[in-house]
Amino acid sequence: MPTLMTEKEVLKWIAELFEESANNVFLDTPREAIPAWDSLGVLTLMAALDERFDLVLSDAEMRAMKKAGDIVEVLRKNGKLN
Amino acid sequence: MRFIFVDEILELVPGQRIKAIKVISPEEEYFRDHFPGFPVVPGVLLTEMMAQTAGKCLDAEDPRRGKAMLAQIKSASFREWVPPGKRATIQAEIRSSRPQFATADCSVEVDQHKVCSAELFFTFVAADRFAPGYRDEVLDSYLTMQK
Numbered sequence: 001m002p003t004l005m006t007e008k009e010v011l012k013w014i015a016e017l018f019e020e021s022a023n024n025v026f027l028d029t030p031r032e033a034i035p036a037w038d039s040l041g042v043l044t045l046m047a048a049l050d051e052r053f054d055l056v057l058s059d060a061e062m063r064a065m066k067k068a069g070d071i072v073e074v075l076r077k078n079g080k081l082n
Numbered sequence: 083m084r085f086i087f088v089d090e091i092l093e094l095v096p097g098q099r100i101k102a103i104k105v106i107s108p109e110e111e112y113f114r115d116h117f118p119g120f121p122v123v124p125g126v127l128l129t130e131m132m133a134q135t136a137g138k139c140l141d142a143e144d145p146r147r148g149k150a151m152l153a154q155i156k157s158a159s160f161r162e163w164v165p166p167g168k169r170a171t172i173q174a175e176i177r178s179s180r181p182q183f184a185t186a187d188c189s190v191e192v193d194q195h196k197v198c199s200a201e202l203f204f205t206f207v208a209a210d211r212f213a214p215g216y217r218d219e220v221l222d223s224y225l226t227m228q229k
Binding site: 040043044046047050051056059 | 153177178180182183185203205
């Protein structure tokens with residue numbers, strides 16, 4: 001079972017996934033501010049959530065995520081946050 | 083130049099794993115430039131071998147999903163040079179396979195030595211985007227032999 005992450009660790013994980021500096025990703029950072037969070041990035045995120053958190057999301061749930069904090073909230077809602 | 087980097091599938095469990103071979107002809111045109119006096123298979127072509135092999139494993143799983151296309155090289159390592167005339171054995175293990183994407187751990191062996199490995203990420207392109215009647219001749223040949 002994967003280790004639970006804190007909110008701060010999730011933001012760092014998101015930054016690494018999208019090849020951003022951890023200093024650039026906060027809860028309110030919009031998708032548009034993260035260039036790699038494009039259409040391929042959505043699939044990359046989907047795959048990473050599946051592999052890292054065993055969390056399979058629908059296309060609609062993926063589309064609903066508009067900022068880094070939304071990813072954190074999805075993880076919180078699914079009991080994946082410490 | 084054809085862009086088929088798999089000669090034959092040896093083993094296939096659709097959506098799970100695949101083993102295939104590619105015999106690297108000394109006549110390949112790219113050896114003229116890569117490199118004079120020191121001909122070796124370019125890493126991008128070894129990666130293409132792995133991508134084509136894993137792609138066939140995914141295509142065999144569910145053709146309705148579309149054709150598997152390499153979308154991202156998550157990681158790749160090249161450990162040994164591959165000279166002309168060698169027989170490359172290519173293997174892929176599908177790590178995850180979803181309707182929208184798939185990931186595969188792939189490797190190439192030559193003379194029982196692992197020469198490279200890669201983690202590849204695939205997305206799918208609908209079959210109607212390709213030319214009518216387009217078929218994967220290597221995959222078709224293997225599947226026909228299994229009947």
